[in-house]
Amino acid sequence: MSQLSPRKRYEQQERRRSLLIATASLLSVCAALYYFVPKAPGWDAVKRSFFNWPILEKTFPTLLKAFLWDIAIFAWSLPLIMVLALAIALCRNVRKPALFPLRVFGALYTDIFRGVPIILLVYLIGFGVPGLGLSRPWNSPYLWGTVTLVLTYSAYVAEVLRSGIESVHKSQRAASESLGLSEADTMRYVILPQAIRRQVPAMMNFVIALQKDVALLSFIGPVELLRQANVYKSLMANFTPYVGAAIIFLCVTIPATRYADYLLAKQRSVRT
Amino acid sequence: MKSRLLPLLISAVAAATLLATAPAFAANECSAGKTLNSDRLTVATGNPAYPPWVMNDAPESGEGFESAVAFAVAERMGFDKSSVDWVRTSFDEAIQPGEKNFDFNLQQYSIKPERLEVVDFSEVYYTTTMAVVVREGTAAADTAATASSLKKLKFGAAAGTSSQPFLEKVLQPEQATLLYDDNADVVAAITANQIDAIVFDLPSALFVSAVQLEGGKLIGQFPVENNEAPDNFGLLMAKGNPLKECVDEAIKSLHEDGTFKDLEATWLADATGAPVIDMDK
Structure with missing residues (x-):
């Protein structure tokens, strides 16, 4: 302690002081909420409808089981999204004049699938395509629901990848060309590794959003977490099952968000 | 503007007085x-x-x-x-x-x-009671009106209605039930052949099979004495x-x-x- 310079000592004091103030402020806000919210005249009714412990206890195990569907749909959708997004991003980046139609296709694709509300696509593809006369199991809502998610999300992720590709400086292309690399090899070995690494934090946002949007598939039949909560809500005329669903979602999204923040911070510190 | 609003205002006030004085x-x-x-x-x-x-x-x-x-x-x-x-x-x-x-x-x-x-x-x-609707021209259309043969079908229902708890507790179908937001969506799903049969309350089932669902056919109603029905x-x-x-x-x-x-x-x-x-x- 004694070897600290006066300045260091002062800084340490300041740090302690601000930590103390932050803690006190946080605690007093929590205490005020804890004290005043239950004083509201309707609190008992709200508590009964939203924070009903016996109902949560009764429904939580089934909700957790229904969440397995969300995980499964998420798990098989994510790799497909990444592959298709990469393909679309590459389409938008082709330089050969003869391949210009690919560029048009890429642009149209991202415009359409980012512009149309995802819920419309869920219905259109989830009911519409099987309605054309496909037989089981090829008309499964899981299959066509996944197709919808992949189509929509790959449009968003493709744009992220494209901006990553464009962020790689021109000189890199020129340099690899002068080394004799083909255009495909330049993309594969020089541009993409940098582009993807740079865009990982931005893509994490879509990964988190996808975790929640998986629940949209419940519109076309699958009884996943949100639908199961919805069933309990109607059955018991109580919103507590939704709180249960929120807790489950948060257990996954909060760590994922923090991880994305961590990646962003790491990237920033590398750049500066 | 003013001149146009004034008569309107007068008539509104007149109407209000009339309403207020009208016998309740x-x-x-x-x-x-x-x-x-x-x-x-x-x-x-x-x-x-x-x-x-x-x-x-x-x-x-x-x-x-x-x-x-x-x-x-x-x-x-x-x-x-x-x-x-x-x-x-x-x-x-x-x-x-x-x-x-x-x-x-x-x-x-x-x-x-x-x-x-x-x-x-x-x-x-x-x-009322619960009833089962299927579509003509599908394999399910010829299902006998018995619990044991109905159990083999893939069911759909509108979420939040009594249909789903009824299926779960009474009929217990062999395949997982698919659930939808409302009757229109269930009808869309059976039209797309994603489900074989739907459970509704009887009046809704009669209406859906006669009007909403093309080729709709009511297989039967569940006996009212059943523990979950009547609804x-x-x-x-x-x-x-x-x-x-x-x-x-x-x-x-x-x-x-x-x-x-x-x-x-x-x-x-x-x-x-x-x-x-x-x-x-």
């Missing part, structure tokens, strides 16, 4: 002062409201079973047709804690003990609504004098033709 003949002794708006009864139904419960999504017309029931109950409570206001609520709005924007709400609410913790229900105004419909009210006793009284008298039977005969399809499903297990 709405509301009988029981219901007086207990409604949301004095001398008016506010009734809620679904958005959209489906036939045969409400025809053409127009409850004000009095056409459709529940619309007619609401007006009959209102009349017993001393509200003529012009003193009834209609609002629309979703299921969730009806069960949310806090003030309600209706005196009572009817959209085929089944009376369930769990629900009674948060809302009140009137006496039963209609009792009892009640008017939903805010917990502790003082109007409940008046509503109950009105419903009782409508049962006694046969009004409800007449309304059923007018608006609900005759279900006597629907075969009763054999619960062999």
Whole structure:
């Protein structure tokens, strides 16, 4: 302690002081909420409808089981999204004049699938395509629901990848060309590794959003977490099952968000 | 601008005075002062409201079973047709804690003990059972009306209705049931051949199979003696609504004098033709 310079000592004091103030402020806000919210005249009714412990206890195990569907749909959708997004991003980046139609296709694709509300696509593809006369199991809502998610999300992720590709400086292309690399090899070995690494934090946002949007598939039949909560809500005329669903979602999204923040911070510190 | 508004204003004031001085003949002794708006009864139904419960999504017309029931109950409570206001609520709005924007709400609410913790229900105004609908031309169309053969089908139902708990507790199909937001979506799913059969309450099943679903076929209704059926419909009210006793009284008298039977005969399809499903297990 004694070897600290006066300045260091002062800084340490300041740090302690601000930590103390932050803690006190946080605690007093929590205490005020804890004290005043239950004083509201309707609190008992709200508590009964939203924070009903016996109902949560009764429904939580089934909700957790229904969440397995969300995980499964998420798990098989994510790799497909990444592959298709990469393909679309590459389409938008082709330089050969003869391949210009690919560029048009890429642009149209991202415009359409980012512009149309995802819920419309869920219905259109989830009911519409099987309605054309496909037989089981090829008309499964899981299959066509996944197709919808992949189509929509790959449009968003493709744009992220494209901006990553464009962020790689021109000189890199020129340099690899002068080394004799083909255009495909330049993309594969020089541009993409940098582009993807740079865009990982931005893509994490879509990964988190996808975790929640998986629940949209419940519109076309699958009884996943949100639908199961919805069933309990109607059955018991109580919103507590939704709180249960929120807790489950948060257990996954909060760590994922923090991880994305961590990646962003790491990237920033590398750049500066 | 001013000159155009003035006559309007005058007539509005005149109308207001007229309304204020008009004798209040709405509301009988029981219901007086207990409604949301004095001398008016506010009734809620679904958005959209489906036939045969409400025809053409127009409850004000009095056409459709529940619309007619609401007006009959209102009349017993001393509200003529012009003193009834209609609002629309979703299921969730009806069960949310806090003030309600209706005196009572009817959209085929089944009376369930769990629900009674948060809302009140009137006496039963209609009792029905569950029924199974399939589509002509599919393999499921020839299924026998027995529990053991129905179990093999892939079922769909509207989430949040009594159909799903009924399937789970009574029929226990071999494949997982798919659930949808509303009747329209269930019909879309069976049209896309994603499910073999749908479970509805009997009047909805009769209507869907006759009108909404092309080639719809009613396989049968479940026996009313079954433990989960019958499905009892009640008017939903805010917990502790003082109007409940008046509503109950009105419903009782409508049962006694046969009004409800007449309304059923007018608006609900005759279900006597629907075969009763054999619960062999």
